[in-house]
Amino acid sequence: LTQLFRPLDMLGWVYRTIRQGLIDMADMFRLMDTPVEVEDRPGAPALVVRRPVVTFDNVDFGYEEDRQILHKLSFEAPAGATVALVGPSGAGKSTIGRLLFRFYDPSAGRILIDGQDIREVTQASLRAHIGIVPQDSVLFNDTLGYNIAYGRDDATAEQIERAARDAAVLPLVELLPQGFDTEVGERGLKLSGGEKQRVAIARTLLKDPPILLLDEATSALDSRTEQDILATLKRVSADRTTIAIAHRLSTIADADIINVMDAGRIVESGSHFDLLRRDGLYAEMWNRQLSEETEVLAAE
Ligand code: ATP
Numbered sequence: 001l002t003q004l005f006r007p008l009d010m011l012g013w014v015y016r017t018i019r020q021g022l023i024d025m026a027d028m029f030r031l032m033d034t035p036v037e038v039e040d041r042p043g044a045p046a047l048v049v050r051r052p053v054v055t056f057d058n059v060d061f062g063y064e065e066d067r068q069i070l071h072k073l074s075f076e077a078p079a080g081a082t083v084a085l086v087g088p089s090g091a092g093k094s095t096i097g098r099l100l101f102r103f104y105d106p107s108a109g110r111i112l113i114d115g116q117d118i119r120e121v122t123q124a125s126l127r128a129h130i131g132i133v134p135q136d137s138v139l140f141n142d143t144l145g146y147n148i149a150y151g152r153d154d155a156t157a158e159q160i161e162r163a164a165r166d167a168a169v170l171p172l173v174e175l176l177p178q179g180f181d182t183e184v185g186e187r188g189l190k191l192s193g194g195e196k197q198r199v200a201i202a203r204t205l206l207k208d209p210p211i212l213l214l215d216e217a218t219s220a221l222d223s224r225t226e227q228d229i230l231a232t233l234k235r236v237s238a239d240r241t242t243i244a245i246a247h248r249l250s251t252i253a254d255a256d257i258i259n260v261m262d263a264g265r266i267v268e269s270g271s272h273f274d275l276l277r278r279d280g281l282y283a284e285m286w287n288r289q290l291s292e293e294t295e296v297l298a299a300e
Contacts, residue, residue, distance in 0.1 A: 046125035058109035084252035087261035131209035137200035145180030167202035194225035
């Protein structure tokens with residue numbers, strides 16, 4: 001019987017999650033893989049954000065009891081700043097995003113937004129304040145307009161158009177005879193990786209969150225598309241507190257603070273030039289990526 005109820009429970013949870021307008025996180029966190037671990041405290045108030053400061057304060061965390069992933073991790077993202085997380089694969093970068101969304105709670109330490117412990121506020125209010133632009137955006141089998149307005153039932157046609165313009169989706173829309181009413185997804189128009197990502201950016205713009213979590217695509221976009229997307233993201237993150245998870249260092253070289261992670265710890269922190277001067281892990285990663293890019297250019 002348990003075997004029957006567990007999938008039903010999961011379906012119920014997925015449904016509630018979708019109802020809360022959270023489906024845009026599915027790509028990043030693989031919804032079905034994410035256990036239901038965290039519940040709102042009874043009577044929890046909503047998060048109130050005046051200054052979107054994000055603080056990780058001595059956070060310990062492991063997915064399994066006998067394997068700790070984050071070790072006394074502390075960092076701050078000041079209001080309006082862009083803070084990058086870089087480091088080798090498996091260092092714990094995406095885990096930080098999952099904790100900020102409260103898919104899991106730390107085993108020790110605290111995560112604060114504008115001084116409020118995120119365990120003490122409702123998850124719906126927490127997630128309403130954070131926009132995600134995931135690595136690989138998944139679209140619904142519906143119209144382009146629906147995909148942009150998703151989670152904002154009250155959006156007007158003007159607001160949708162403005163978000164599309166700011167995310168550089170409008171040139172695409174204008175080429176389509178049915179414009180925003182064009183069906184996209186499996187049964188409709190197939191969009192490229194870059195176009196899908198722009199739709200995700202437009203959706204985030206419409207949500208207008210004070211905090212952004214950017215998860216850089218590992219899948220290669222061609223370099224011109226990548227430059228376009230980066231320029232768009234730069235505009236979008238300008239007035240927001242942004243946490244950017246990056247694989248290619250060139251995309252975050254101008255971040256206000258770069259936190260270099262290794263095996264669940266922040267091992268270096270500073271601006272690009274601070275870190276190059278320090279001649280440690282960041283400088284090593286930077287030089288390696290530079291020589292790889294030079295090799296690629298030489299081969300072309
Ligand atoms: P990448 O650059 O490859 O995306 P990352 O720095 O984002 O890596 P995380 O995804 O945060 O790394 O993973 C950190 C560690 O946690 C890894 O060792 C990974 O195997 C482990 N891990 C991630 N998700 C889970 C999970 N759901 N259950 C158990 N372990 C997990």
